[in-house]
Amino acid sequence: MSGMVTLKIGALVPLTPPGWVEAGRHLLAGLELAVREVNDAGGVGGSPLELVVRDTAADPRRAEAALDEFAGLGVAAVAGEYHSVVARAAATRADALGLPFLCSSAVLDALTERSTDHVARLPPPQSRGWRIYADFLLGAGHRRVAVAAAPSLYWESGTRVLREHLATRGGAVVELDMSALAPAAVCDALVENAATALLLLVGQPEPAVSIVTSVRRDRRLAGTLIGAPAGQPEFAAWETLLGAEGAAIPFLRYLPERLTPLGVRVDAALRERLAQAPSFVAFEGYDTIAVLADVLRAHGADRAGLAESWPRVAVDGTRGRIRFVREPGISVWQGTGTPVQVVDRDPAAPDRFRILRTG
Template identity: 30%
Template sequence: MKKYLFWFAVVLMLVMPAVSGAAPLNQGQDYVVQADDWLSKLAEKFLGDPLAYPAITYYTNQKNAEDESYAKISNSDVIEVGWKIYIPTQEEAQAYFSGSVQKVGEGTIKIGALMPLSAPGSVSGGTAMKAAFEIALEEINAAGGVLGQPVELIMVDTEGLPERGTAAMQRLINQDGVVGVVGEYHSAVGLTAKEVAHDNHVPVIFAETWNDNITAVQYPEVFRIAPVSSEVAEVDANFLQSVGAKYVVIMTENTGYGIPAAEQTEARLAERGIESDTYFADLGTLDFAPVIERIKAGPKPDAIWVLLTGETSFNFEQQAAEAGIGPQNLLMICNQAAADSEAFWASVPDGNLCVWRRIGLPQQLWTDATKAFAAKYKEKTGKATPESFAMEAYDSLKLMAQAINEAGSTDPDAIINALENITYNGALGTITFPYGLKNPVPEDMDPKWWHQFPDPAITMVQYTEKGQDAADVTVVFPEKYKTGELIRP
């Protein structure tokens, strides 16, 4: 967050649920959905607040009950071109959020889900997570829901921004009344969202947020199934040592993930006698020419390690390739967003020989649960294999649902207790949380292991053909998972 005044404005918006920031609508209006419309975009355009979209859903469905020419919105994240919907006035939206009208979804168990669906966040990552959440939701409700009631999943776009994530968590908890929250891709969002979860005593399971401090603060409400950044840095350094690297360039982002991840990687490399220099860019940077020229002006690196995330990483990787320092010129470890092979090749056509980090069981070790999810994910998205962040999103929601059922209640303390004692078999394997309230982290262990899934598999894989599908990559590290040798540029 760059401006404290902006932060204050966000907080003020949440304290006063009235929709603000746009010229008030004096009367509601009909609207026909256009290409690339999202309800959150329409809420921002007409009501001045992207998080006011539930009011559009509610009033459109009220209209549908009287006039079938209006759409019936069963999922606020899925609207179709040509649908006729109703945009309420700000007074009507205020009435909805103040509770003076009955809200959609009464009689359901409400769970919130965070993900980036707009820039500067990782749109490809958020889109994958959204598809995975929808698969999990369908399975949960087909199996009878939670506590005998259907689950209503309220998905919110965080844009990868801490302030937006904070506002989304406040809205989910204080206005939508969710009993738990799952998901999120960006650590910067997770770092602020966890504070809201803690302040409101609502359990949250983070899916793809790696920053150590997310669990190291040891909040009772906070759980994580993604790996911790410092452990990933250890694998990264071991890989670079195995290929004989002596000097490495780290390209990272100015975020709550990128800064500590670079520091941890630098430290692990130094322990192995590997020198490094780190370069920084903001999330969402489009033009990397200046930083690429600085890299080229320095010593030639044995490898470039990309800690940028999402589409920002694609921008750097392709521009580096065009400048002669891409994966076909020297060893480049691309961001794990490369797991979305369709998005990667569309954005990084010169990305062959890119090495990238994959989280989750190698395909030869997939469980029945992994295979079942992968089949549904392929049917839904057309992708041959699910990305790690899709598996994490799927598991986070299924895990929360199982915990609520085992708790027999939506009481937060009961859910937290259930999560601490849970054994869940999912797409990532068997998930447990060994350390927490009942079994504190030992004094000689890092506090990051609090409510942390300790066993996510981490492998290094490589594209070996242009246009190759992520399902067909070669596992090049570590030795116990290898399916082939690293191809050096």
């Protein structure tokens, strides 16, 4: 492929704190593996892909600055990001610059304020996943649910979804403001409010780990369910930090019961690359490049052509067929067919996951 024009893809990834570094590492592993495989197969129309990686560190302003840099570098499209608030800033800037952006992992419904053709998203919107999680809670008999929440648009949006969905079925949400409460004080608040479940809408590892430790060791709360819909227990660091205390904490992830044949092969390659089992975030990274390579084959580096191509995408991904549609209330092109699971770590073997609900 020497002498061919390189097709650049900008990649937004949280690689340093306060970003969720482990999630960023998995996302980048998926992106890089897919780029390598595309190039090993001859590139896109003979042109190699080049991933231009920028660390967002969970900072919306860094993401906006990266978008401006990408525009100047002539990238054909932008991929990635894990944190919803950061992805929202990136999507808004991408729309303003006319840069095609395929969001790999962020789920906030309102990824942009206005409807745009420049932005598409792979995972299901937050409202869908968190309603499935609310149904899981109701099915398990929990109607008075406390949320230990940090100030964030993402957490506020999730709390609203939970409150509205539970309310229609006789449930209620009690909000515990973690900007004012110490982890140990959460226990007293749970007892006072007669909550049977506590959801961790806070950062990882802290204060999430300290809250789990406090609740698990409080005898008054022996029957209390701890949940983490945003997926903190997905990653190996959770088990390392909490051991058995981190098991039986249900969370959302976006995997099918069985990967596609492509997914099985990618799973093996990612395990070797990461030296551990890949999370769903790594598969999201791989699928992002699979989609972008497909649209680049049709349109090259023509940004307008790429932005118009989302409704014509039909790509075999690691978890199923990938297509994009317009959904009511969603301002970007929305990926379809991605499965949703509620899972937890098995207390008998914390490195093994149990599927509790699918949707």
